[in-house]
Structure formats: C-alpha cells, structure tokens
Amino acid sequence: MDFVSTGGGSLVDNIFLLFNAYDWWVYYSKKEEKNLAKKEREEKMYDQAFEEILFSLDETPIYADSGGDQHNDGRDTNEFGADFETLQGLECLNMEQAKNLLNEHVDQLSSKLHISPSLAKLFLHLNEWNVSAIVTAYSKHTNAFLVDNRVKLAATAALGASAIPSAAACTDILPLSPSSSTSKSSTNASSPISCPVCTHPLPGDHFRSLTCGHSFCQYCWARHFEVQINQGITLDISCMASQCNILVPEALILTLLRPSLHEKYEAFAFRDFVSTHPSLRFCPGPNCSVVMRARESKPKRATCNACGTSFCFQCGIEYHAPTDCVVIKKWLTKCADDSETANYISAHTKDCPKCHICIEKNGGCNHMQCYHCKHEFCWMCLGDWKQHGSEYYECSRYKENPNIGRESAHAQAREALKKYLHYYERWENHAKSLKLESALVDKIKSRIHSKVMTSSGTWIDWQYLIEASTLLAKCRYTLQYTYPYAYYMQSSVSHYYTVISHIIPTGTWIDWQYLIEASTLLAKCRYTLQYTYPYAYYMQSSVSHYYTVISHIIQQYTYPYAYYMESSVSHSRKELFEYQQAQLEAEIENLSWKVERAETTDRGDLENQMDIAEKRRITLLKDFHLSSFSNPTKLDIPPQGGTTVPISTKDSSTASIQSEGEGVRSASMAPLSS
Amino acid sequence: MANIAAQRIKREFKEVIKSEEVAKCAIKLELIDDNYSELKGEIAGPPDTPYEGGNFVLEIKVPETYPFNPPKVKFLTKIWHPNISSVTGAICLDILKDQWAAAMTLRTVLLSLQALMAAAEPDDPQDAVVAKQYKENPEMFNSTARHWTNVYAGGPNKNPDFDQKIQRLTDMGVMSHDARVALSTYNWELERATEAIFT
Ligand SMILES: [Zn+2]
Ligand SMILES: [Zn+2]
Ligand SMILES: [Zn+2]
Ligand SMILES: [Zn+2]
Ligand SMILES: [Zn+2]
Ligand SMILES: [Zn+2]
Numbered sequence: 076m077d078f079v080s081t082g083g084g085s086l087v088d089n090i091f092l093l094f095n096a097y098d099w100w101v102y103y104s105k106k107e108e109k110n111l112a113k114k115e116r117e118e119k120m121y122d123q124a125f126e127e128i129l130f131s132l133d134e135t136p137i138y139a140d141s142g143g144d145q146h147n148d149g150r151d152t153n154e155f156g157a158d159f160e161t162l163q164g165l166e167c168l169n170m171e172q173a174k175n176l177l178n179e180h181v182d183q184l185s186s187k188l189h190i191s192p193s194l195a196k197l198f199l200h201l202n203e204w205n206v207s208a209i210v211t212a213y214s215k216h217t218n219a220f221l222v223d224n225r226v227k228l229a230a231t232a233a234l235g236a237s238a239i240p241s242a243a244a245c246t247d248i249l250p251l252s253p254s255s256s257t258s259k260s261s262t263n264a265s266s267p268i269s270c271p272v273c274t275h276p277l278p279g280d281h282f283r284s285l286t287c288g289h290s291f292c293q294y295c296w297a298r299h300f301e302v303q304i305n306q307g308i309t310l311d312i313s314c315m316a317s318q319c320n321i322l323v324p325e326a327l328i329l330t331l332l333r334p335s336l337h338e339k340y341e342a343f344a345f346r347d348f349v350s351t352h353p354s355l356r357f358c359p360g361p362n363c364s365v366v367m368r369a370r371e372s373k374p375k376r377a378t379c380n381a382c383g384t385s386f387c388f389q390c391g392i393e394y395h396a397p398t399d400c401v402v403i404k405k406w407l408t409k410c411a412d413d414s415e416t417a418n419y420i421s422a423h424t425k426d427c428p429k430c431h432i433c434i435e436k437n438g439g440c441n442h443m444q445c446y447h448c449k450h451e452f453c454w455m456c457l458g459d460w461k462q463h464g465s466e467y468y469e470c471s472r473y474k475e476n477p478n479i480g481r482e483s484a485h486a487q488a489r490e491a492l493k494k495y496l497h498y499y500e501r502w503e504n505h506a507k508s509l510k511l512e513s514a515l516v517d518k519i520k521s522r523i524h525s526k527v528m529t530s531s532g533t534w535i536d537w538q539y540l541i542e543a544s545t546l547l548a549k550c551r552y553t554l555q556y557t558y559p560y561a562y563y564m565q566s567s568v569s570h571y572y573t574v575i576s577h578i579i580p581t582g583t584w585i586d587w588q589y590l591i592e593a594s595t596l597l598a599k600c601r602y603t604l605q606y607t608y609p610y611a612y613y614m615q616s617s618v619s620h621y622y623t624v625i626s627h628i629i630q631q632y633t634y635p636y637a638y639y640m641e642s643s644v645s646h647s648r649k650e651l652f653e654y655q656q657a658q659l660e661a662e663i664e665n666l667s668w669k670v671e672r673a674e675t676t677d678r679g680d681l682e683n684q685m686d687i688a689e690k691r692r693i694t695l696l697k698d699f700h701l702s703s704f705s706n707p708t709k710l711d712i713p714p715q716g717g718t719t720v721p722i723s724t725k726d727s728s729t730a731s732i733q734s735e736g737e738g739v740r741s742a743s744m745a746p747l748s749s
Numbered sequence: 750m751a752n753i754a755a756q757r758i759k760r761e762f763k764e765v766i767k768s769e770e771v772a773k774c775a776i777k778l779e780l781i782d783d784n785y786s787e788l789k790g791e792i793a794g795p796p797d798t799p800y801e802g803g804n805f806v807l808e809i810k811v812p813e814t815y816p817f818n819p820p821k822v823k824f825l826t827k828i829w830h831p832n833i834s835s836v837t838g839a840i841c842l843d844i845l846k847d848q849w850a851a852a853m854t855l856r857t858v859l860l861s862l863q864a865l866m867a868a869a870e871p872d873d874p875q876d877a878v879v880a881k882q883y884k885e886n887p888e889m890f891n892s893t894a895r896h897w898t899n900v901y902a903g904g905p906n907k908n909p910d911f912d913q914k915i916q917r918l919t920d921m922g923v924m925s926h927d928a929r930v931a932l933s934t935y936n937w938e939l940e941r942a943t944e945a946i947f948t
Contacts, residue, residue, distance in 0.1 A: 272816055272851045273753050274760045289852070298753070299851055302817040315851035 160396060160696065162375035162388045166368045170345070173355065173366035177348055180204055188213055193326035196348070198224055200310050204352045225313070225322040228287045270295055272315060283331070285323065289316035296323075297331045304336060309344040359391050360384030374400050396553065396696050398560040406559035410499065428457045498562040505555035508667070509548060515671065516544045539678060543670050543685055550663050550688045553696060557656045655695045662688040754815040758785035761854045768856060776859040786811050790822070790859055794902065795867040799894035800828070803902030807862070808838075809855065819849035822858060827926075829890075829897040829933060831871045831880035836930075840865075841875035878934050886936060893933045900929070914939050918946070 168176065177199075184206050185195035201224050202209050212220045221227035267276040270292035277292050284290040291299075295315065300323070303312045312328065314321045325344070332340060349355045353372050358365040360382035367377055369388055374396065377388040386393055390400035398406065427443075429450035443460075444451050451460040523537040666688045669676045762785075765771060765778045777791035790807035794800025805828060810821040822845055824838035832841045844853060844861055874880030883890045896911045898904030914937060918928035923946055931942040 272757070274756050291851075295753075295851065298814075299817050302814050313850075317850045317853045317857065318848075319850065 159693075160376050160394070162369050162373055162377045164370045165377055165388075167358075167380040168355075168366045168368055170364055170366065173349065173368075174345065176355075176368070177204075177345075177352070180206060184209060191324070191326060193324040194226065197226070197310070197322060197324055200348060200351050201225075225320050226286060228319070228321060272299075283327065285314050285321045285327075287314055287316065287319050287321040289314050289319055289321075291315055293331050296327070297333065300328050300332050300340075301336060304332075304340050304343065307343055309340060310347050356388060356391060358382060358384055359386050395556045395559075398556050402563050403556070403559055406562065409495070410502075428452050428459075495562065498558045502555055502558040505551050505558075509551050509555065512544065512548060512551065512667070512670075516541065516548075519544060519670075539682065540670075543666070543681055546685050546689060547663065547666050547670050550659065550666065550692050553692050554656070554659050554663055557652075557659070557695065561653065561656060652695075655691070659688070659691040659695055662691045754811055754813060755785040757816050758788070758811055758855070761856065762788075764854065765856050765859075770856070770860065775863065776856070778855060778859070788855070790855070792859055792863050792866070794898060794904065795863055798867050799891045800830075800866050800898050800902070801904070802906070803898035803904040805866075805902050807859075809858075816851045816853070819845050819853075820855065820858065821845075822862070827897060827901040829879055829894040830866065831869045831874045831876060831883045832865055834876050835879060835897075835933075836876075839875060841873060882933075882936065889936050893937070897929070897933070911937060914942075918943065 180199055181192050181195045184190070184199060185192045187206070187210055188195070190198075198209050198213075199206070202212075218227070218230075222229050267278055268282070269276045270282070272291050272295040275292065275294075281292050281294075282290045283293050283296055299315055300312060303309075310322075310325075312323045313319065314323070328340065329337065346357075349357060349366055354369050356367045356369075356377070358367055358379040358381070360379055363379060363382040363384065365379050365381045367379065367388070369377065372389050374387050374389040376385055376394040378385045387395055387400065387403075390404065392400075392403065392407070395403040427445040427448065427450060429445065429448050429452070443453070452458060453460055519540050523534065523540065526532055526537065527534055662684070666684045669681050669684050762778060762780065765776065768776075770776045771778075775793050779789040779791075781787040781789055788809040788811070790809050792805045792807065794803035794805065804826070806825040808823050808825050812818050812821065823840060824833055827835065827838070829835055833839070840862070842861060842865055844850075844858065869883060871880040871883045879890070882893065892908060892911075895904065895906050896908045899906050899908065911932070914932055915925055915928045917939060918932070919925050921943075923931075927946065928942070931946050932939070935941040935945060
C-alpha cells in the first residue's frame, strides 16, 4: 500500500510514476467532467433517493431542525445542537486534585477487599480503575485474579507453594517482611547466604522475596528499582528471577529505594496512573500540568481551562471528527511518511486551464477566477466551475478503478498512490485554506475598523461578517477531517474481486457472478434496512419483521458471504458519506466565495449560506457522534447529575462504517447471524 | 555498581569455564580486558542445522548497570539467519531486551543464542531479506546459510555452484562479500544480483 516507502525502485522510477499518476489523474478528472452531463441524467434518480433519505433523517427527532431561515433558533434547543462536538461535564484538575481522586479509589478498594493500599493501586492500575469489577472478579475467583494480575504465580509454577499463605489474607502475602519469615525455611538469619544477583554472602535478614519466593538481597532489589525507574518504568517492575513476571508492589519499592529517588518514582507513577485511568487525560498543551477529567471518554473536543489547548479527549491529538482516533493516527503517520511525494504534487501554483497563465492560490476558496481572462474554474480539478453545478460537487469523490483487482501489482501500486494523492491533496488544500482564511479574518476586522472610523455603521452592524468567517473556519475544519476517513473507507467493488479471487480456487468469473449478484442484492436489502431504523424506532413490530427477512437471506449463504455483505454495507455507507462530503464541499466553496466578497454580498444571502453550510456539517457529523464506536466506556464514577443521551438501536448497523471494519464486522453481524 | 558488574562477570566466567557445555565444546567465553567489561563468546553451530560444523564468534559488552540491564551482544562472524542482521550482526532476541532478568547469566545468553540458531523466529525478524527467504524458500535458505557457515565460520560444506557464481562477479571487480550478499538476496540468480550491484 505504501507504494513510495516499500518500493525497491529508484528515485527516478518513483518520480516518473508520480508524474504518470498525476497526469493520469488530471486526464481522468477532465474526462469525468465531460461525461458529467450524461452522468447527471443517470444519477438524478439516485440523487433524489439520497435527498429523500437525508430529508427523512433531518426529520427524525435526533436532529429536529427548525428550518433554514432563522439560523440560530433550533440549534440551541435540540440535544444534538451546536455544542454536540464538545465533551460535556469536563473538569480541569490540578495535580493535587487528581492525586486525591486516585487516592479515593485506592482507599475505597483497599477497605472493600481488606488489602494494602499498595496492592490496591496495582489492581486498579491493571484494571482501568474499575473498583466494582475488581471486587467482583476478586471475590469470584480470587486465585485466578491474583495470577492474572501478576501478584501470584500459577499454582504449578510456584516455588515452595506451602510457604504461600491462603489468598484470603492477601495483605499478608505482601513481601514486606524479611523473607526469612515468609519463605525458605532453609534461610537462617545467622548463617550468610549468597545473593544470586550480586554474589555477596549476606545474613538471611537482608533478603526479600515476592510471593514467588525468589529471594534476593535488599541492595540488589534497590539497584534493580533504580535502573528501572531511570528508564521510566514504575508500575511494571517485575521480579529479578529469570522468566518470573510477578510485579513488585509500590510499598516494597518505597521501602528499599534510595530516598533521593522517591520523588522521581512518585512523578512517573502518577503519570502512569493517569494514563490507565479511563476518565483522566493530561492536557497535551506545552508545559501544562492540568489533568482533565470527563465522565465518559468520547472522541469529542476537550478544551483546557488553564492553557486553552483543544484536543480529542479520547486520543489526545487534535479534534478530528468524523475520522475516528485509530484512523487519524494512521493517516497522520502515512502523511508524514509520504510527505515528500505528496508535497511534490500539490504545488502552490497551477495554470489557468483557459489562458494558461500561471495562477497562485492566495485565498481559501477553490472557486478560482483567473485574474487575466476571468475564466472561473475549480482549483482541484481545473474544470469549468459552472460544470460543477450548484450543489453537487463531483470532484471531491474519488473514483476507484473497478477492475483493479485483476490488474498487476504494478498497476495496483500506481492506483494506491493515485488514491492517496487524491485524498491527500484535498486534505492538504483545506489545511492551507484554513490558514489563508484566518488571515482573512484579520483583514475583515481591519476593514470593519476603517468602516466604523468613517462612520459607515457600528461594530455591531458588521459583526455578522466575523461570524461568517468563524463559521467558515469551523466547516472547513470538519471537511478537512473527512478526507482521512474517506480514504480508509473500504470500497466494496474492488474488495469483491480481491476477496473472491482469493477464496475461489476453480471456475471462471462468470461461474461466480452470482456471488456478486447476491452481494448486490444483500447490499440493497441492508441499505433499505439501515434507513428504516429511524422509522422502525417508533414501530417496534416492523423491526422484527426486517430481522426475519434478512436472516432468511443470510441463511441461504454460508460464512464467506457475510464478509461480502459487510463490505456491501460499507459500500453504500461510503456512497452516502461521499455524497454528504460533496455537499459540504460545495456549500463551503459558496460560503468561502461569499465571505471573500462580503462587502458586495447581500447580508441575508450570506447568512442563508452560513445556515446551509452548518446544516450540511451537522448532517455529516451526526453519524460519527451517535455511532457505537464513539460509545463511551462506562466508568466507575458516580454520575454527577445530568443524564446520558440514550444511544439508539441504529448503532448496530452503523458500526460497520468505522475504519477498515475488520474487527467490527462480527460485532454488527452478531444480532443477525446468531 | 560497576563493582557488582565485575563481581558478577568474574563468577559467571568461572561458572562457564567449569560448565559441561564448555567440556562438550558447545560454548566458550574469553576475557578481552582486565576490568571484565568486554568478553568474546563462541558458539558451535547446533547439529542438524545449516550452521553445523561452524564456529560463531560473539562480541559481548557488559554495561555498568549489569546485571540489572542486559549485556550488549552481537555476532562478529557473518551469519545468514532471520533474527540476526547479515550486515551488522545485531541480534533480535527478547532476553537481550525487555525479557532480561537480573538473575540471568552469560551462560543463559549463550545457550539461548544457540537455541535461536536451531529454531529461528521469522515472524520477529531482524533481517527482513533473510526472513523472507526463510519463509518462502526454505531450501534456498538452508543452502545459503550452509554456504555462509562454510565461508565465514569454517563449516565443512562447500558449494561449488555458489562459489562459481561469486567468482563470476569478483571477475568483474566486485568484492566477494558484496557478491555473496547480492546473490544470497536474489536466490543466487546471477542476472538479478548483477543488476542489483550495477544499478
Ligand atoms: Zn544481591
Ligand atoms: Zn520471582
Ligand atoms: Zn492545558
Ligand atoms: Zn481522537
Ligand atoms: Zn485565464
Ligand atoms: Zn473540481
């Protein structure tokens, strides 16, 4: 997939390929545009269907929009309102407060199980700080729990098993006392024994062991802790014996460690504790020590009160809806790896397609107008702007070559690169536009200033211009983050061919054509089914009907077919997503165009455009924020008033849209196939 | 701490010298300097492997924090093995990294390396080229590893076909080791190896 990085080919080869791919892409885009008129006819009905679906979605109570005209009403009143992207119930804690919070958990667990705080910390750290889950697991299968949490060796492996007290008195198995009293009857306090690590002969009371019974001198333990802590390891320090994974509890570490290292240990341990606590995050802002606390971990925007840094609470990098955390990480890594390639292609200048004069892109808008010949064209595809139509923005959608599965590896690599560049160019372009448009805000402000100075209106009169450019930035930000998501969305067409060609040993493609037909049929059923959910939500009886129908279909096919079916669903999902993306793309271009020419644009017209753009954006984000992968991890923290938003049954079907869907497939299949 | 390191190495050295593996000539340990910070190890290629009959020399560097950190070990003898770099001799073995425990010794390390030579782990490769050949063409891997053992570790099995191909390249002015690496990489296909060298 990583064509550039894996290829053994020379640089010259790669560059040649790049040119090839790029030319091909330009050619393809232009050809697409010529076919547009014809296509438009064909797709009209299809689009209408989509429009109806979107319309019906808009009408569901999840998103009860009050209509396009009064743009501020309605948004604040519904629960999926303007602030749905911000994680609610966030608290900014200083270090002291965060430590107190952790200690509350420790005290709670240690008093419930009658274990030492040191052991309680270890259990909490290893079990996501879920007190009730620990208590349940501990009381059900104490021994297994101790083995799983690396406190005790599995029975067969234990040395001197008889020396280990029963787990009920767990406090006592802590290796706080000299080993002479807990293990090895042969160890006599008076006769010196040799330490297996340092080889020094020492009296028995200088030795310590964990529950595993491996005994070492206290000086070696101390040195072991020191070396580990200097490498940043705190909670994962294990026994020094070969192949022994028993963990050292904090109490022993603090007893034996040099006092000068205690502070360092505590600091590292605190960092590790926060990192395993599901509702706590360090603020990623530079030199900020704030710990953020949320009631549930969701990929929503969190903002630090102290330093103002904004980030995705779930993964700690910048907010990235509608792309999910795993995918955005993958994408950013990929972009870093392939940066040279992509930069090479996405240069800042292009030639006007009509008069061929060199044009530099100096505004955020893709709707370009040549300063020389006044030709209006699209920066991305260089096509005539009028051909783009007012709302259907064809060039944001990447067309995969449907025959790719049958082509050579070389062609596949080229196709992969082409696909990546398609998404990368758009991603990068929006990032650039965002920067340029933030400069525009300053320009608008100074323009307003001079207008106010010359008494043409007050600041309040011109405030809407600033609002418009703020909204534009918000929309463009979302749009930028749709591209990594779209890039990793599986397209079923090529998928069918790859999968079928892998599992089908004999026969011709025609023999197996019915598989594709079956998948297509299933796709249709699933598609319909999926969009019946908002409706079916209020008509319970019909749901069971659909389940019956679909499970009949499934029963006719065996296991591999389930695989295609999922990809079919993601195929239709992909189409819908691309449609929504294209819509937002188009509206943002309109908005950008109008904001740049704000003074000559009618205010009502601009506000209307703002409203439409925001509506498109919310439609696109709706699935992300309601789908099950953003499902909060339920935390073991008492709710502090307020209720959680119920997650509708629709989630099980939308789960399949996330990233590459490998693990998710079974999850969304479960209710149907079982 | 360095004192403990020296103390330990001193004792481990004695332990290895007296061990039955040394008696059987399976492993060997030699001191390089007086302060016990560097040693030379030797492993006999395990029987029924392409390394049989070869003798493999290791560089062992003892860190100041030994035995709380693992020794730094690499092959000085060139070897064709998925978990050992054919270029640098660097080794990919868990006990030399995070699975090290202070109670382990140099004897444990040498015996573990011998075990690694007998049973490679191609899914955790150090040398991707070798690992690929190991998985896709085990026959080719075996004869290549046997050839390297013969040339670099004093193994008994000559491969006239391979030697001839290397000769063809050295006649063109290529260094024999470079020729061997290129041919080994391209499954001893002379044309592809030549192409790789001259482009
Ligand atoms: Zn000791
Ligand atoms: Zn142990
Ligand atoms: Zn902060
Ligand atoms: Zn995230
Ligand atoms: Zn022009
Ligand atoms: Zn375009």
